Amino acid sequence: MNSPAPVKNRPPQPAKQLYEQSKTVHNKRIDGPFRRFKWAIMVLTLGIYYITPWIRWDRGPYAPDQAVLIDLAHRRFYMFGIEIWPHEFYFVAGLLIMAGIGLFLVTSAVGRAWCGYSCPQTVWTDLFQHIDRFIDGDRNARMRLDKAPWGPKKIARRLLKWAIYLVIAFWTGGAWIMYFADAPTLVREFWAGEAAPAAYITVAVLTLTTFVLGGFMREQVCIYMCPWPRIQTALMDEKSLLVTYKDWRGEKRGSLKKAEKNPELYGDCIDCNLCVAVCPTGWDIRKGPDISCITCGLCIDACDKVMKDVNRPRGLIDYATLEDCEAERAGEPARSPMKAIMRPRTLIYFGIWAAIGFALLFALGTRSHTDLSVSPDRNPPFMLLSDGSIRNAYTLRLRNMESRPRDMRVAIVDLPGAVMWSDTIAAENAAPAQTFTVPADQTLTVRAYVSAPADTLPGDFAFTLTSLDEQGESDRTETSFNAPGAE
Amino acid sequence: MAEKRIDEPTGTETVGHEWDGIEELDTPMPRWWIYTFYATIVWSIGFVIAYPAIPGLKQASEGLLGWSSRGQLAEEMSAADQARLSVREALAVMPIERLPADPELMAQAVSGGSAAFKVNCVQCHGSGAAGSQTLGYPNLNDDDWLWGGDLKAIEFTITNGIRQPDHPGSRVGAMPAFAGAFSSEQLDDLAGHVLSLSGKAEPNAEGAQIFSENCALCHGPTGEGSRTLGAPRLNDAIWLRGGTREDIIAQVTNPKLGAMPAWGERLDPVTIKMLAAYVHSLGGGEDTPSPIAPDDAETAPPEQDAQTPAQ
Numbered sequence: 001m002n003s004p005a006p007v008k009n010r011p012p013q014p015a016k017q018l019y020e021q022s023k024t025v026h027n028k029r030i031d032g033p034f035r036r037f038k039w040a041i042m043v044l045t046l047g048i049y050y051i052t053p054w055i056r057w058d059r060g061p062y063a064p065d066q067a068v069l070i071d072l073a074h075r076r077f078y079m080f081g082i083e084i085w086p087h088e089f090y091f092v093a094g095l096l097i098m099a100g101i102g103l104f105l106v107t108s109a110v111g112r113a114w115c116g117y118s119c120p121q122t123v124w125t126d127l128f129q130h131i132d133r134f135i136d137g138d139r140n141a142r143m144r145l146d147k148a149p150w151g152p153k154k155i156a157r158r159l160l161k162w163a164i165y166l167v168i169a170f171w172t173g174g175a176w177i178m179y180f181a182d183a184p185t186l187v188r189e190f191w192a193g194e195a196a197p198a199a200y201i202t203v204a205v206l207t208l209t210t211f212v213l214g215g216f217m218r219e220q221v222c223i224y225m226c227p228w229p230r231i232q233t234a235l236m237d238e239k240s241l242l243v244t245y246k247d248w249r250g251e252k253r254g255s256l257k258k259a260e261k262n263p264e265l266y267g268d269c270i271d272c273n274l275c276v277a278v279c280p281t282g283w284d285i286r287k288g289p290d291i292s293c294i295t296c297g298l299c300i301d302a303c304d305k306v307m308k309d310v311n312r313p314r315g316l317i318d319y320a321t322l323e324d325c326e327a328e329r330a331g332e333p334a335r336s337p338m339k340a341i342m343r344p345r346t347l348i349y350f351g352i353w354a355a356i357g358f359a360l361l362f363a364l365g366t367r368s369h370t371d372l373s374v375s376p377d378r379n380p381p382f383m384l385l386s387d388g389s390i391r392n393a394y395t396l397r398l399r400n401m402e403s404r405p406r407d408m409r410v411a412i413v414d415l416p417g418a419v420m421w422s423d424t425i426a427a428e429n430a431a432p433a434q435t436f437t438v439p440a441d442q443t444l445t446v447r448a449y450v451s452a453p454a455d456t457l458p459g460d461f462a463f464t465l466t467s468l469d470e471q472g473e474s475d476r477t478e479t480s481f482n483a484p485g486a487e
Numbered sequence: 488m489a490e491k492r493i494d495e496p497t498g499t500e501t502v503g504h505e506w507d508g509i510e511e512l513d514t515p516m517p518r519w520w521i522y523t524f525y526a527t528i529v530w531s532i533g534f535v536i537a538y539p540a541i542p543g544l545k546q547a548s549e550g551l552l553g554w555s556s557r558g559q560l561a562e563e564m565s566a567a568d569q570a571r572l573s574v575r576e577a578l579a580v581m582p583i584e585r586l587p588a589d590p591e592l593m594a595q596a597v598s599g600g601s602a603a604f605k606v607n608c609v610q611c612h613g614s615g616a617a618g619s620q621t622l623g624y625p626n627l628n629d630d631d632w633l634w635g636g637d638l639k640a641i642e643f644t645i646t647n648g649i650r651q652p653d654h655p656g657s658r659v660g661a662m663p664a665f666a667g668a669f670s671s672e673q674l675d676d677l678a679g680h681v682l683s684l685s686g687k688a689e690p691n692a693e694g695a696q697i698f699s700e701n702c703a704l705c706h707g708p709t710g711e712g713s714r715t716l717g718a719p720r721l722n723d724a725i726w727l728r729g730g731t732r733e734d735i736i737a738q739v740t741n742p743k744l745g746a747m748p749a750w751g752e753r754l755d756p757v758t759i760k761m762l763a764a765y766v767h768s769l770g771g772g773e774d775t776p777s778p779i780a781p782d783d784a785e786t787a788p789p790e791q792d793a794q795t796p797a798q
Contacts, residue, residue, distance in 0.1 A: 020515035217519075224517055287496075379615030383770070386631045386723030388685070393628075393770060423768065427630070449770050454724070 022220055024146060025282035027129060028139040028274070032301025041117045042126055050171070053178030057081075062440030063403040070180050076441075082364065083441075085401060094360045098353055105349035107235045109341045110319075111242050115229065116296035121221050122280075124172070124214035128165060129280060135161045139277055165215040166207070173206030219281035222294055229291045238322040241340050243295045245275075245286045245317050248329045253286075256310060268312050275299035275317055285317055295319075369401035370408065370473040372465035381482040388454040390483045396446040398465060400438035407468040409435045410448070415461035415481055418452040435468065450481070458483040574599070578757045583638045584775040586764060593764060600765025603758050607750070616769055623728045623745050628769045631725040634658050635714045636773040642763040646756075648749030649717070657749055660717030665701070666740040673697055678735040684710035684722040687730070 055067035057080055064071065069078040077084040077092070084091050106113050115122060136142045136157060148154055177199045178186060189195040190203075213221055222229060236242070250269030259266040269286070276284045278299060283292035285299045303317040319337045320328070328334055377393040385391050400406050411433035412418045419430035423446065430451065438444040461481055466474045491503040494512055502513045535541065539555060541548040549555075574595045586593050605614065611624045618626035625633060634644045644658060651657035669677065673693070680694025699708060705718035712720030719727050727745075728738055750759055766772075 019518045019521050022517050022519060220517060220519065224520065377615070379613075380617035380626070380628060383617070383626065383628045384724050385629055386720065386725050388724035391629070391770065426774075 023282065025219055025280065026132075026139045026142040026146070027280050027282075027298075028277040028302075029133060030274075030278040030298055030302045030305070032298075032304060034297030034301045038117060038126065038296060038298075042123050045118055045120075045123050046127070050175045053175065053183040059083075060403045060440075062405075064182055066182055068179060069182070072180060083401065083403075088367070091360060091364065094356055098356050098360075101349060101353045101356070104235060105346060105353055107232050108237070108240060108349055109346045111236060111240045112229070112232055112293075112295040115222065115232075115294035119294075121213065121226070122294060122296070124168075124210060125218045125280060127168065128214045128218070131161060131164050131168075135164070162215070165211055169207045169210035169214065170203070172210045173203040176206050177202050219292065222281060223292050233291070237345075239340055239343055239345070241295075241319045241321055241337055242289050243285060243293060243297060243300060243317065244289070244320040244325055246315070246320070246325070246328065247286070250286070250316050268307065268316050270306065270310060272306055274302040274306055278302040368473050368475065369471070370406075370465060370467050370475055371397075371399040372410070372463060372475045372477050373397045373399075374463055374477045374479045376479055376482070382484065384484075385451060389451045390454065390456055390481075391449055391451040392481055394448045394450065394463075394479065396448050396463065398436055398438045398444040398446060400440065400442060400444070403441045405437055405440050407435055407437050409433055409466045409468055410446075411464050411466070412450060413462050413464055413476075415450070415452055415456070415459075417456070418450050418461070418481075420448050420450045422449065423447040452481060452483070456481065456483050457485045571599075575757045578760050581760075583642050583760050583763060586638060586760070587775070596761045596764035597768045599758070600761035600763070600768075603754070603762050604765050607754065608762070611747075616766070620726065620729055623743055625727060625745070626725070627766050628771060629725055630771040631720060631723060632714065632771070632773070633717050633719055633727070636767070636771055637775040638763055638767050638772070639775055640714075641766050641772075642759060644747070645759050645762055645766075646749065646751035648751075649747040650744060651746065651749050654749040654752070658717055660705075660744075662705070662718075662742040662744065664741050668701075669697065669739075674736045674739060675732070677702075677739060678732045681710065681721050681735050682730075682732065685724060
């Protein structure tokens with residue numbers, strides 16, 4: 001939709017419109033510390049996203065060698081030296097809680113820093129806006145092209161731009177599925193048409209969403225779709241950092257010429273509109289904080305540059321807390337924004353966040369790589385054998401979380417005279433303890449038969465599991481022995 | 488009364504309501520939003536045409552795609568059958584006594600047999616295959632077999648059934664009714680001797696005499712039974728129809744003889760193989776091949792004190 005440059009004071013709409021046309025934001029190129037910070041974050045986050053699945057990590061012959069892999073088919077999650085099984089899902093839950101508290105922490109300290117720098121929507125929008133600039137030129141050229149009638153040149157430009165969008169979108173969707181299977185194999189299968197339908201569907205959906213959300217929806221996602229800005233408004237207080245236009249210093253706005261004539265009448269803002277022109281969401285920060293402001297700091301870069309050009313002090317637009325703004329307005333000198341970060345609320349969030357992190361690390365470091373679970377047969381609960389002894393059947397699950405096969409010894413304790421055999425060990429070889437070889441990285445299900453002398457009374461006993469290697473890990477599981485004496 | 492006004496800072500009209508000083512702005516929606524809404528309406532119309540949606544008196548409209556949940560189920564069932572086809576084909580050509588050599592196929596057969604057992608066998612043998620002593624259905628979990636406990640014998644028993652007069656190949660074995668043949672003292676002595684075979688009573692000469700004259704032919708001189716005749720082993724701890732003196736006397740005077748249908752007439756050979764594998768896997772299965780020779784299988788003297796084999 002063609003539109004004029006975002007105006008500084010939008011007049012009340014003449015006739016009541018039920019629906020608002022979205023105005024394409026053509027943000028102007030700007031350089032400065034925040035822009036460079038955004039570049040760094042973009043390279044870092046996109047780099048992590050695209051490259052991570054290709055990092056290899058040797059885990060021996062029995063486990064995949066992909067550093068980060070969510071193996072849904074085998075229900076394993078690999079992350080470098082860590083391997084998570086489904087029963088350890090609390091690690092994932094813990095990480096999600098940490099991510100949640102981390103957002104609280106970041107929001108209470110530096111406001112919407114997540115929105116401004118590292119949200120995928122922001123990063124991809126930024127990337128796509130750079131493509132716009134690369135193909136169509138900077139703000140003014142893009143606005144001219146938008147207004148220009150459709151002709152071969154415009155069509156060619158648009159097709160080229162959309163093709164590049166599509167390539168990036170496809171690459172984004174393609175990178176996602178690499179986390180769920182061995183990346184090199186999957187790439188080959190994908191192009192050979194042999195990959196699972198889910199892979200093609202996932203790539204198609206993510207290509208479409210990246211293409212639409214990054215290429216066209218952009219700031220509309222932040223303003224209308226995303227719940228996070230709304231939640232953040234509740235998380236912020238007067239001590240949170242916001243990108244703020246210091247109106248007491250800037251007002252009344254006026255051009256340089258006017259200000260030279262009547263210096264006492266005008267403030268520092270020369271009304272150049274550069275802060276609006278560089279804004280990736282098209283917001284005018286001078287109107288105050290708003291959901292549209294993702295606090296990326298590009299207007300700070302723009303304003304600092306202008307202030308330097310006109311020999312006025314930097315920081316007319318700056319990160320500041322509401323509290324500091326009040327103080328400054330009252331004439332106190334500006335405080336460093338760093339002070340806003342160190343305050344009890346932030347430190348408490350950090351404390352909780354770090355405590356959960358340490359608890360997870362502790363749990364990870366001390367977890368056992370073996371486990372024995374026992375479920376007794378309930379139907380029939382016990383069985384008389386021809387020699388009069390009583391047999392119970394159990395399903396044992398021997399878990400081996402090491403990526404090598406291990407011999408494990410299962411023994412009966414507290415059940416005098418009892419012997420066991422299994423579906424693979426014949427009854428002739430029945431003994432009070434048996435050794436099983438549990439395959440690497442698997443849970444071995446054993447159907448175990450335990451027989452006890454005829455006069456055995458029903459009661460509790462236990463199975464113990466010991467790994468027959470240098471680790472000697474063990475587990476003990478209580479269960480019960482059923483016998484006719486129960487009635 | 489609702490009073491609309493233009494909100495000063497935003498320049499947007501309010502909706503006109505006010506709650507304790509809180510007003511709501513009538514902010515216009517973005518246009519793409521309403522287009523999305525229209526798109527969902529168009530989608531729903533297409534959906535109604537493509538899928539069964541419009542209710543009728545007897546059934547809903549059919550939908551251009553011809554989809555139905557019943558049809559989808561049929562497709563999935565036939566796909567599942569297709570997937571199982573390779574297992575069934577492999578089982579069809581595999582002689583059952585060679586099944587243990589292929590643990591993977593054995594596991595698949597056991598799993599298929601478990602499903603078939605639930606449909607065809609649990610009515611008598613029970614869902615845990617524990618049988619019923621009151622009704623005389625054998626327990627299939629234990630190590631006591633009337634007709635043989637190796638894979639081949641189980642397969643034969645399932646295929647041909649037990650005591651089926653209409654099926655020539657079925658397992659046959661009969662026990663005469665001794666009602667009136669003995670006095671009650673003699674019956675008591677006999678029951679005492681039968682119990683003594685497994686150490687549950689003191690031996691007595693009178694009972695032993697009656698046993699060797701009337702019973703040992705089928706049940707064997709020491710009560711070891713005969714799998715050829717389906718004569719139960721009497722010197723163990725397992726009793727098909729109860730192990731009390733009264734139970735034994737009742738069975739001697741007026742024996743009840745169990746029967747099982749010849750499943751070969753109803754089930755295909757592959758399903759029967761799977762059933763045999765499942766029953767064999769319940770814990771009492773014997774090694775194949777094992778010649779049906781009760782005489783050399785259980786020649787050990789009756790155990791006087793029930794002990795586990797390992798001791």
